[in-house]
Amino acid sequence: MNKPEHLPTRGRPREFCVDYALAQALRVFWEKGYDGTSLTDLTDAMGITRPSLYAAFGNKEALFRKALDLYEREKLDYIGKALEQPTARKVAEVMLHGAIDNVVSAGEPHGCMGVITSVACGPESQSIREEVVKRGEAGKRALTARFERAKEEGDLPAHLDPEGLMRVLIAMLQGISVQANQGATREELEHLVETGLMIWPTA
Amino acid sequence: MNKPEHLPTRGRPREFCVDYALAQALRVFWEKGYDGTSLTDLTDAMGITRPSLYAAFGNKEALFRKALDLYEREKLDYIGKALEQPTARKVAEVMLHGAIDNVVSAGEPHGCMGVITSVACGPESQSIREEVVKRGEAGKRALTARFERAKEEGDLPAHLDPEGLMRVLIAMLQGISVQANQGATREELEHLVETGLMIWPTA
DNA sequence: CTGACTTTGTACTGACCAGTACAGAAAGTT
DNA sequence: AACTTTCTGTACTGGTCAGTACAAAGTCAG
Numbered sequence: 257m258n259k260p261e262h263l264p265t266r267g268r269p270r271e272f273c274v275d276y277a278l279a280q281a282l283r284v285f286w287e288k289g290y291d292g293t294s295l296t297d298l299t300d301a302m303g304i305t306r307p308s309l310y311a312a313f314g315n316k317e318a319l320f321r322k323a324l325d326l327y328e329r330e331k332l333d334y335i336g337k338a339l340e341q342p343t344a345r346k347v348a349e350v351m352l353h354g355a356i357d358n359v360v361s362a363g364e365p366h367g368c369m370g371v372i373t374s375v376a377c378g379p380e381s382q383s384i385r386e387e388v389v390k391r392g393e394a395g396k397r398a399l400t401a402r403f404e405r406a407k408e409e410g411d412l413p414a415h416l417d418p419e420g421l422m423r424v425l426i427a428m429l430q431g432i433s434v435q436a437n438q439g440a441t442r443e444e445l446e447h448l449v450e451t452g453l454m455i456w457p458t459a
Numbered sequence: 460m461n462k463p464e465h466l467p468t469r470g471r472p473r474e475f476c477v478d479y480a481l482a483q484a485l486r487v488f489w490e491k492g493y494d495g496t497s498l499t500d501l502t503d504a505m506g507i508t509r510p511s512l513y514a515a516f517g518n519k520e521a522l523f524r525k526a527l528d529l530y531e532r533e534k535l536d537y538i539g540k541a542l543e544q545p546t547a548r549k550v551a552e553v554m555l556h557g558a559i560d561n562v563v564s565a566g567e568p569h570g571c572m573g574v575i576t577s578v579a580c581g582p583e584s585q586s587i588r589e590e591v592v593k594r595g596e597a598g599k600r601a602l603t604a605r606f607e608r609a610k611e612e613g614d615l616p617a618h619l620d621p622e623g624l625m626r627v628l629i630a631m632l633q634g635i636s637v638q639a640n641q642g643a644t645r646e647e648l649e650h651l652v653e654t655g656l657m658i659w660p661t662a
Numbered sequence: 663c664t665g666a667c668t669t670t671g672t673a674c675t676g677a678c679c680a681g682t683a684c685a686g687a688a689a690g691t692t
Numbered sequence: 693a694a695c696t697t698t699c700t701g702t703a704c705t706g707g708t709c710a711g712t713a714c715a716a717a718g719t720c721a722g
Contacts, residue, residue, distance in 0.1 A: 264687080264700065265689085265690065266689080266690060266691085266696080267690075268688040268690095268698050269684070269687065269695080269698085271700075284559075288581060289579065289581075292494060292581040294680085295680060296678085305698095305701055306680090306681080307683095307701075308699070308700070310682080311698085311699070311700095312699095315680080315681075316680070322705025341701035347707065353635070372578055374641050375570070375574070375575055375578045375640055376492065377493075378491060385509065392641070405499075413560055415657065416657060418655060419650065420653060420654025420655075423634075423650060423654065424635055424639070424651055424655045425490065426634060427633070427634020427651060428627065428631065429634070430634040430637040430638070431631060431634045432630060434578060434636075434637070435576055435626070435633070436634040437578055438592045442571070444626065445626075448623060448626035448630060451620060451627050452623075452627045454618065454619060454623075455619070455627070455659065456658065468721095469666080469667055469720060470665095470666085470668025470669070470718085470719065470720075470722085471667080471669040472668085472669075472719065473669065474670075474718095492684070496711065497710085498710060499708085499709090507670095508670070508671055508672090510670075510711095510713095511669070513711070518710080518711075519710070519711090541715080606695075663722100664722085665720105665722085666720085667718105668701090668718085668722100669716105669718080670712105670716080670717065671715095671717100672700100672706100672714090672716100673714090674714095674718105675710100675712075675713090676710100677710090678707105678709070679709080679719065681704105681705085681706100681713105682705075682706090683704075683705090684701105684702090685700100685714100686699105687699080687701100689695100689696105689697085689705105690695105691694100691695080691696075692693100692694085
């Protein structure tokens with residue numbers, strides 16, 4: 257599993273797989289947050305020594321950003337799928353069910369990494385927090401645009417504002433993350449989503 | 460402001476006001492979370508030395524619990540007010556608007572202390588996290604009971620489940636906290652609440 | 663004034679933090 | 693074989709963490 261891969265041919269070959277090590281780092285950051293994760297936590301989970309980590313990834317902050325890229329690529333793909341849905345209701349459905357899968361899937365940390373990081377970041381890692389918030393803003397804009405389109409298509413009641421609706425849906429997703437983090441079961445979260453979709457507007 | 464008060468008459472008198480010091484400690488814990496707060500942060504804000512803190516409050520964990528008591532007493536009184544409202548809709552209204560006041564009031568940390576603490580608690584302070592989650596569970600039960608009563612009174616549509624509705628409302632509150640923490644303005648949160656109340660069920 | 667009692671500030675404890683210097687080891691190149 | 697390049701583990705840096713030992717200082721009862 258944790259074996260090399262690579263192309264360079266000079267010098268002593270690396271004895272671990274960068275991708276595997278990064279996946280392990282992601283798991284730790286996701287579970288403990290940026291500040292809550294120590295280099296010892298990371299090296300233990302990645303199965304490499306401190307200098308190897310620095311040589312391969314730069315430093316703790318650079319490693320975190322790479323882990324965040326991986327997280328978005330592998331765990332947040334449901335967001336793109338949701339935005340492609342034909343109706344505003346289906347967008348909400350895919351978002352909410354996707355969030356549940358992301359947040360209570362077996363053998364993975366409970367909660368959304370973005371929420372955990374942005375809430376649990378101290379002032380000494382301000383730039384990390386800003387990075388995470390900034391990435392989230394892009395998603396919010398895309399969702400607002402999607403609901404604006406839905407409204408033009410007569411897919412949403414006229415009295416509802418796309419941005420307000422975006423904020424309500426995002427709040428539900430964040431709530432799902434927080435409740436999962438606090439120990440809510442998949443059944444309880446599905447109950448939440450089921451009720452949320454019952455009160456969700458129909459065209 | 461930070462002056463003594465007290466009753467005991469033996470020994471050297473305490474030179475600071477316990478209540479004022481506790482209020483300062485609350486502010487720091489609220490802003491930085493339990494793990495993110497150092498004893499130096501606390502003593503600086505409280506204007507006392509380390510041994511004075513230990514003598515008056517026990518240790519960091521005991522001080523946090525006392526700060527949490529103060530927080531519930533002073534900042535979460537809107538929850539009791541909300542539960543007393545005559546209709547389920549008014550319960551939701553008071554809860555949502557109360558949350559906004561709690562979460563973006565001038566000169567205070569942005570976000571709900573309960574959410575911040577439960578999300579930002581590392582494994583070494585597990586008991587703190589459990590305490591916060593446990594206190595939250597009591598509120599959730601009360602809210603579910605209130606919606607059950609509302610349903611009996613014909614105050615909620617028959618197809619909606621009280622517990623699911625409770626989870627949706629709690630999710631909105633948690634989302635408000637997270638978004639405030641990420642820098643959302645009062646106007647944006649009022650926009651969220653306004654839209655949320657538009658889709659909230661009517662009897 | 664003396665002694666009991668409590669709070670005060672200074673200065674420390676051992677443990678952990680992120681990051682790194684350095685020497686040895688493993689490969690390719692010549 | 694010798695040399696270069698890169699990765700490896702050990703062991704360290706200075707800084708911060710929560711918590712405390714200790715002696716000086718302030719207030720009471722007698």
